[in-house]
Amino acid sequence: MPPTRAPAAIEATALTKTYGTGDRAVPVLRGIDLHVPHGTVFALLGPNGAGKTTAVRILTTLTEPDAGTARVAGHDIRTGQREVRRAISLTGQFAAVDETQTGAENLRMMARLAGLPRAGARTRAAELLARFGLTEAGDRLVRTYSGGMRRRVDLAAGLVGDPEVIFLDEPTTGLDPRSRQEMWQVVRDLTAEGTTVFLTTQYLEEADQLADRVAVLHEGVIVAEGSAATLKAQVGGHRLDATFTTREAYLHLSPRATHHSPETLTLGFPTDGTAGGVRELLDALDPDRTRLSAFALRTATLDDVFLTLTGPSRPKGLTHV
Amino acid sequence: MSEALIMTGRAIRISRRNVDALITAMALPVMLLLVFVYFFGGAIKTDTESYVMYVVPGVLLLCAGFGSSNTAIAVTEDLKGGIIDRFRSLDISGTQILTGHVIASVARNLIATTLVLALAFAIGFRPSATPAGWLAATAVLLAFILALSWLSAAVGLLAKSPEAAGGFTFFVSFLPYPSSAFVQTSDMPTWLQPFAENQPVTRVIDSLRGLLLNQPVGWTPWVALAWCAAILAASAGVSGALFRKRTA
Structure with a gap:
């Protein structure tokens, strides 16, 4: 049998x-x-x-x-x-x-x-x-x-x-x-x-x-x-919150972001959290080194997974330039 | 079968606690009886010895109308919540759920009917029906209540909200007016007479009146029963289909 x-x-x-x-x-x-x-x-x-x-x-x-x-x-x-x-x-x-x-x-x-x-x-x-x-x-x-x-x-x-x-x-x-x-x-x-x-x-x-x-x-x-852990790893496991100097820069990069805080001009981006990965991401976001005023690195939550996978990555009511 | 019994117990518990609707369904027919007998009765001429002898069957039907229209509201309330899905996931069919509401409606109606009849006796209604006549009258009234309750259940499935279902009350409580319920149809305008004389409510009322007053009724009770059977069959059939459509 x-x-x-x-x-x-x-x-x-x-x-x-x-x-x-x-x-x-x-x-x-x-x-x-x-x-x-x-x-x-x-x-x-x-x-x-x-x-x-x-x-x-x-x-x-x-x-x-x-x-x-x-x-x-x-x-x-x-x-x-x-x-x-x-x-x-x-x-x-x-x-x-x-x-x-x-x-x-x-x-x-x-x-x-x-x-x-x-x-x-x-x-x-x-x-x-x-x-x-x-x-x-x-x-x-x-x-x-x-x-x-x-x-x-x-x-x-x-x-x-x-x-x-x-x-x-x-x-x-x-x-x-x-x-x-x-x-x-x-x-x-x-x-x-x-x-x-x-x-x-x-x-x-x-x-x-x-x-x-x-x-x-x-x-x-x-x-x-x-599993929740695998999914988090899938989007890099970390999130980099970057604060921009101008509204223009914020709006320009807004579509790529998974998190948006227009009041503070801060956007969140998925990253693997390694030094190399963070450096690459920062360079990509701000090639002339004029747009970014500060950044912070966080562990990704399922929210990040969710937003990365499902979009739309632009918050409602924000027109982008 | 046992599921339908459980559903009936449920519907009866729920209607017992729906005190406002219950009081309305009981008090309204009682008030209408008094209003017709004492306010309008003196001005309406009938071929019975007193107006109360004429009007009681009509009030019984009005009462059936009000009582059964609550079924529509109960059905829409069920559809609004998630309980129908739970019943279906327990393999309870739409017919069983609706049967529960219909039987509860019949029970409510029988209480209201008894109340109206008791009051009617108190104010001078003296039927001279034979035992067979009483039995036949009860059967016709029961058939009418059953048919109207199923019709009401179908309306409940059609209506989008309990408020819309409540509109059904207006419709069914209007039907007895252009009938032989309160005024002899021969006193109505000629263009209205064909409708008034042939609509189902008139058949049911004429049967009840004839049977209760022990007058010759001919085929009328059979015509009344046929109407009730047709309404019942159509409503129950439509309900089955509507239930599947609303819950798919």
Whole structure:
């Protein structure tokens, strides 16, 4: 018997999706491949409108792709829709719980829908409320919850059926920093139990904090993929912030930069951080040695990766000369 | 099937807590009954012994209109949030979700109907229906409520916002006016009579009135039921397609 390789939790090949037809057709995904091993956290990173939500909707069988194939938890998203749905949970950008039911009622309802008997649903709901620190709030209507509590009860609702793969579509968008930290902790706990997590985010820090692998999605194409460390290395690993003497010089070099601070006439450029590399970059930026007044070297953040890969490198509202 | 039951429990819990809408749906028909009987009743001539004997079926239908139009709002509220996606990811079909709302709507309507009937008795409504007549009247009214609730669910799927869905209330509460609900159609302008005499609301009202007052009704209840069945079938069918379109 040939050795059977454990299939990945998510495997997608050449997924495409276009909304609208004819002149108004908007390609949202233009052939993306994904490979997420079991028990890992995968982050799909991209700005608004990059196609992140569409990718999630396709993988969770809510939207059909125009072309391409995908398997989630070992089942084909087209032919094994039912099996895929049983194996996953989805927590979207909008809280998918009823505002006019209590937290406990929402969880009990979801548990019943997931197939648990009445008593089992009650126990499961109590467990989840305790786990997400919502026991006291459990008997209050969800509409009285704070944003962070709402997101937690929403995530809890997704976990009633012990899913193998959890999809989190922008789990912390709109949350205050404290709730965001709490949410991150919840995701870390999930992965400690061996659950596979697929999350989308526009926050680079979030991907950096949580994900084993990151893919950068831009205009429907994956423009980079790897660990957060690899991606940072890909753009040189460092950033040189150069402050210019005149606005003209600033505007002239603005298109090449990944960071812009017009107030201080400072631009950031990717570099490998070596003496030779920095010298070369400075020469390229300021061949006559008149434009630059100061510079500083920083370690690249995922933000730099992101901006280098996705552009546009000019900030909005700035016309360049 | 058990999913539809869970969905029904949900919809009933939600409507029970939607106190404003509930009070409106209960209080409005009661007020309308009083307004018609005491304000307008004296000026409207009918072939019944008193106006309250004439107007009760019409008010029951108005009440059904208000009660079921809340279904449209509940459906748009669902579509606005992410809960439909969650239900779908749990393999719950659109029909099951909508059935929950429709059954909750029927339950709300039955309470409002009972309230209106109780008040009507108190102010002199004395039906002389046989037990079979009561049964038939209940069946016709139930069919009408069911059909209107499904129509309302379809409107909820079409509307872009709960506010737009609320506009449906206006439409359904208007339909009983050009019918035999409050005024005999023979007293209406001749150009309006063909519509007033043949529209579904008139058929339903004539059936209820005839059955409750133990008058000969002929085929009218069957015509009323046929109308309800047609509205129900069309709405349920359209809802299925609309649901797939809205959530794809």
